[in-house]
Amino acid sequence: METSNERVISTRLDTVTLITINRPESLNALDQLTLQQLDAAVSAIEADPHVKVAIITGAGNKAFVAGADISVMQPLDPIAARRMATTAQLLLNKIENGSTIFIAAINGYALGGGCELALACDIRIAADSAQLGQPEINLGIIPGWGGTQRLPRLVGSSRAKQLMLTGERISAGQAAQIGLVNEVVTAAELMPRAQKLAQTIAEKPKMALQLIKEAVTNGMEMDRNRAFAYEADLFGLCFATADQKEGMLAFLEKRRPDWRDC
Numbered sequence: 312m313e314t315s316n317e318r319v320i321s322t323r324l325d326t327v328t329l330i331t332i333n334r335p336e337s338l339n340a341l342d343q344l345t346l347q348q349l350d351a352a353v354s355a356i357e358a359d360p361h362v363k364v365a366i367i368t369g370a371g372n373k374a375f376v377a378g379a380d381i382s383v384m385q386p387l388d389p390i391a392a393r394r395m396a397t398t399a400q401l402l403l404n405k406i407e408n409g410s411t412i413f414i415a416a417i418n419g420y421a422l423g424g425g426c427e428l429a430l431a432c433d434i435r436i437a438a439d440s441a442q443l444g445q446p447e448i449n450l451g452i453i454p455g456w457g458g459t460q461r462l463p464r465l466v467g468s469s470r471a472k473q474l475m476l477t478g479e480r481i482s483a484g485q486a487a488q489i490g491l492v493n494e495v496v497t498a499a500e501l502m503p504r505a506q507k508l509a510q511t512i513a514e515k516p517k518m519a520l521q522l523i524k525e526a527v528t529n530g531m532e533m534d535r536n537r538a539f540a541y542e543a544d545l546f547g548l549c550f551a552t553a554d555q556k557e558g559m560l561a562f563l564e565k566r567r568p569d570w571r572d573c
């Protein structure tokens with residue numbers, strides 16, 4: 312099933328949905344309409360209990376997303392700029408906190424808000440031609456879609472500061488070295504690899520996938536003792552699912568589990 316909304320194309324293949332940001336003439340820069348359509352696509356996925364994994368990529372072969380649309384931002388007043396930051400933060404938080412597993416397939420430039428979008432995803436795979444960075448400093452601004460918070464948590468504060476203070480772009484290989492992306496593959500291998508990874512994850516029981524994401528994402532923000540208690544609570548919650556009974560029974564009966572995703 313494919314729904315083309317012009318700026319964002321959502322293609323559902325069984326339990327995996329591919330979201331393509333489709334504004335290649337502007338290197339998929341995110342203006343308000345594109346953000347609204349991305350928000351609608353993410354909400355639709357979250358509302359669909361059948362979808363387990365979503366892959367986000369950019370149309371064309373040059374860019375994942377080259378950032379927020381600079382022509383839209385240039386004339387903003389402080390209140391409008393603040394609203395622009397918070398509105399997109401809510402969307403990225405929806406990706407980070409949602410029940411779906413999001414994979415960023417970074418097919419080219421992931422800059423500024425584009426890098427921040429990738430940071431909100433659970434896993435990042437990049438083509439070897441991709442370049443990543445937070446070049447906001449070159450525009451006289453700071454990252455405003457969560458970059459100052461997610462980037463240091465992922466790569467450490469010193470490396471994050473270097474990227475943000477210099478505005479320099481780094482290669483996919485360098486991004487992998489600092490843990491900003493999980494894997495680097497050739498451009499031709501990018502979508503097959505992302506789809507294979509999505510398929511591997513989509514074959515797992517949905518509730519446990521969701522609880523792993525929740526335990527890691529929320530646990531990272533807690534102190535250790537609370538986080539361990541939270542992990543134990545979520546571990547206990549697994550035992551309320553049919554898939555826990557089935558997964559363990561299947562092991563004991565030496566057969567493949569028949570997941571019910573509940």
Ligand code: HXC
Binds near residue numbers: 379456
């Ligand atoms: C608007 C953009 C754009 C952007 C590219 N374009 N990035 N338009 N906003 N972020 C447009 C160009 O204006 C151009 O349009 C077309 O896309 C192709 O781009 P070129 O610059 O001609 O391509 P190239 O020479 O290959 O250079 C690629 C590039 C460069 C290095 C990625 O486009 C670039 O530096 N872009 C800006 C990257 C950036 O600074 N991102 C961060 C934005 S701030 P025309 O019409 O001329 O063909 C941000 C803040 C987020 O994201 C937080 C907000 C709260």
